[in-house]
Amino acid sequence: MALAALLTLADSRLPAGGHTHSGGVEQAIATGVVTDAASLAAFLRRRLATSGAVAAGLAAAACRAVDDADPAAALSCLDAEADARTPSPALQAASRQQGRGLVRVGGRAWPHPAWAAVPPRPHHPVALGVAAAAGGLGPADAATAAAYLAVSGPATAAQRLLAMDPITVAAITARLAPEVDEAASGSAAELPAAADPLLDLLAEVHAARKDRFFAS
């Protein structure tokens, strides 16, 4: 396993555009669902077990699809599965924006013939799986990166929006590690479809706002 590639892939400094998204946290704060450290931890847990698990499953499958006889067809199928699991147009747009950002940086960072098989404007987990494969990583690593990113970005967003103590937020994220691993390992072999209508609602209300700070 190319461990350093995994660290790079999960690093928030990788310029794939993830920092402009709050993963629903901005609207959760606006509606009072997230107000402090405890409610942030609950929100992150909820996000991890639903959209995080779905992203982990798709990323692992996309990583495997690179070795498929027809990777373009396999990745296109996975992109359609991602669409079916993301009925919210706002969440689809957020995922595709981040997917495109990752293709841009991943293609330069880890040149690989598989990038040519990626559909245009792919969902983020599909791009993440290909980036993992291109970086010499396996499906389990792709799933772990996807599950971790499902909580790390939103945690940072909450820290900024609520002006929270960075150490408190870092501790929340670090303490979720066993659950991140569990979501990743539980999703790596299948394509979960865990949905959270609350996240859909928050995403759509957020997308309609004119005064938002984050893209999603």
Place this chain on the structure above:
Amino acid sequence: MRTVVEVVARRGPGGRTVLPVMRASGQLAVRRTGAASVHLVATAFGPLGGDDAEIRLVVEEGARLSVHTVAAAVVLPQRGASPPSRQAVRAEVAGTLDLAPEPTVVTARATHEADLLVQLGPDGALNATEQVLLGRTEEEPGRWTGTTRVERASRPLLHTTVGLGPGAPAWLPPVAPRAYVSTLRLYGDAPPGVVTGDDAVRLPLPGGWVATAWGAELHEAAARLAAVTAPAGELVAAATGLVPSHR
């Protein structure tokens, strides 16, 4: 106990729907109650933990079928550690299928898994409603997991699993509602825009939409669902709380 229901709806002479297959075994009976409608009638108590029901529906091209139930399904646990009860609806729809069962009430300690798997033909149309209440009055909530997968011409249109009840991933305070309702409508018309309301959201799908609402009581969740699924002109007046959006 294992329950199997099979209904085939076919376009008959003069465009009327005929039901060449209509059979049931186990805990459900099937009765024809209208020109194109059937009711499923529970013949036993339950479902009880460990019960397994499969409802196979085929609606052929040009045919219509409405499936109803006569009363709420009250899911009960077995004594001790109760295994989940399951219900799977598998439908092949080239015509029009309307699934409108009465609510499912999942009592304390019971766990119920409900699957809806639909293959739509090129002109297939679907209207499916689901109403779930966790626990009877003054009772601890049970667990409910509902998976919906709809494909048109082998392409997935919607695939979601919603888990409700203690321990379910998307059921954490402060948003852990006892009542959940959803309507999935795929009539092949142009998808309308997104509509948001008070604890309710309607999302466009290719050829239709899916709407979900939740609340403390079923009537409350149903009213919220109605507020986001009413004809477009009525929406702005009906929505309360969060600002509705039309995109």
